[in-house]
Amino acid sequence: MTRDDVLAALNGIIDPCSVRAGLPAGLADMGLITELRIAPRPEGLSIQVEVTVTELGCFMIIPFEGAVRDAIGALPGVADVAVDVKADPNWSEDRLSDTYRSRLRILRSRRRSMLSPPAGHSVAS
Numbered sequence: 001m002t003r004d005d006v007l008a009a010l011n012g013i014i015d016p017c018s019v020r021a022g023l024p025a026g027l028a029d030m031g032l033i034t035e036l037r038i039a040p041r042p043e044g045l046s047i048q049v050e051v052t053v054t055e056l057g058c059f060m061i062i063p064f065e066g067a068v069r070d071a072i073g074a075l076p077g078v079a080d081v082a083v084d085v086k087a088d089p090n091w092s093e094d095r096l097s098d099t100y101r102s103r104l105r106i107l108r109s110r111r112r113s114m115l116s117p118p119a120g121h122s123v124a125s
Contacts, residue, residue: 001045001077006036009071010049013064017054023100023107027051027064031095034088044079047072052088061085 010033011026018025027033035050049072051064065085072081093101 001038001075003036003038005075006038006047006049006072007033009075010068013067013071015054016060021104021107023104025096025100027068029097029100030054031091031097032064034086041079044077046080046082047078048082049084051083051085052091053085054091056087056089058087061087 007028011028013027014024015027015030015032018030032052032054033049034052035048037048039046039048049068051068053060053064062085065083068083068085069081072078072083093104096104
């Protein structure tokens with residue numbers, strides 16, 4: 001079991017804000033995993049995860065905790081999972097994965113082009 005395996009499992013948990021933005025993304029791609037520790041133990045792996053949300057007061061704090069526990073606990077060789085979910089007022093799009101940020105940039109560009117009048121046309125006032 002590698003760190004990438006755990007992050008892939010966490011990316012299976014979709015952040016509802018990303019869905020609302022029109023481009024669903026998992027917790028890792030959204031930059032919501034702030035800490036991940038994997039420790040081998042005789043009985044199996046012990047995994048500690050710290051998760052944040054994108055804004056204070058986000059209602060996903062409790063659902064994320066259960067979803068993270070379930071997703072990681074289902075991985076082979078995992079003996080125990082500790083999850084800490086915190087609201088981080090400093091989350092920003094800088095935390096997005098490079099791949100997701102690129103996809104989001106393309107989506108936003110397409111949306112802007114749909115809102116812009118065609119070249120040579122003016123908007124009536």
